[in-house]
Amino acid sequence: MFSNTSIASMFICCLLCIIIPIGAMIIYKKKNKNVRISSFFIGGAVFILFALVLEQIMHYFMLPAVSGSTVAYVFYGAFAAGIFEETGRLAAFKTVMKKQNDPKEAVMYGLGHGGTEAILLAGLSMLSSAVTAVMTNQMGVEAIVSLSSGGNAETAELVRSQLETLAAVGTGTMLLSVLERIIAMAFHTAMSVMVFESARVKGKGFLFPVCIVFHAVLDIPAALYQRQVIPLYAVYPIIIVITAAAVYFAARSYKRTKAVSEETA
Numbered sequence: 001m002f003s004n005t006s007i008a009s010m011f012i013c014c015l016l017c018i019i020i021p022i023g024a025m026i027i028y029k030k031k032n033k034n035v036r037i038s039s040f041f042i043g044g045a046v047f048i049l050f051a052l053v054l055e056q057i058m059h060y061f062m063l064p065a066v067s068g069s070t071v072a073y074v075f076y077g078a079f080a081a082g083i084f085e086e087t088g089r090l091a092a093f094k095t096v097m098k099k100q101n102d103p104k105e106a107v108m109y110g111l112g113h114g115g116t117e118a119i120l121l122a123g124l125s126m127l128s129s130a131v132t133a134v135m136t137n138q139m140g141v142e143a144i145v146s147l148s149s150g151g152n153a154e155t156a157e158l159v160r161s162q163l164e165t166l167a168a169v170g171t172g173t174m175l176l177s178v179l180e181r182i183i184a185m186a187f188h189t190a191m192s193v194m195v196f197e198s199a200r201v202k203g204k205g206f207l208f209p210v211c212i213v214f215h216a217v218l219d220i221p222a223a224l225y226q227r228q229v230i231p232l233y234a235v236y237p238i239i240i241v242i243t244a245a246a247v248y249f250a251a252r253s254y255k256r257t258k259a260v261s262e263e264t265a
Helices: 003-029 037-066 070-094 104-139 141-149 155-167 171-199 208-226 232-263
Strands: none
Touching: 003 037, 003 104, 003 171, 003 208, 037 070, 037 104, 037 155, 037 171, 070 104, 070 171, 070 208, 104 141, 104 155, 104 171, 104 232, 171 208
């Protein structure tokens, strides 16, 4: 059911989603000797707590209420991600990283946040898909369906449909998922720098809500795609433009925070 090319692509994409974040962390650390590696892991831990635990608890209660309306679904989904993840950043900078004033730490934090997301959501997902593909080829579709469904006809039909959908995913689409993770890492790093300034520079507190809105705007295209309002090919140009804007403003934020940090050192 799955071609060797398809399975190989899954494994390659899995490796890329793991290697790229770790490689980015190593390279950044080598170029900035004084930056703490702990900032990377704090970013990852905060992502897990706020996005994969707390936000999912909220989804459990809210998604059934908004799923009937595309407008409500898109609005809620976009702002929930923005509120939880940006609040997580601010909380980290105000607590466990409160003594760190160099914006380089915010960059490392952002790499950890976005990198952990890439590893857990894309890398492990691709690995799971690759293992499923290999097992399906070895055991056969019906054996996998029977094993996964436990004899339940409705579940069996769902599993069969999921296998067909997975088999239809092309190499190009898989590679796009890697590109998406790279874009997301850049965006999370940019937001981390801006929230860092809001936490460190007097009079810049307004950047925190700005980042929430920025984050929500980035997530709107993906939410519209999930609701089949726009096609997948329309999502990427939009998020690239939004991320480019975020990086531009973050670069200016970095310079301002760096200047303040040097003045108070």
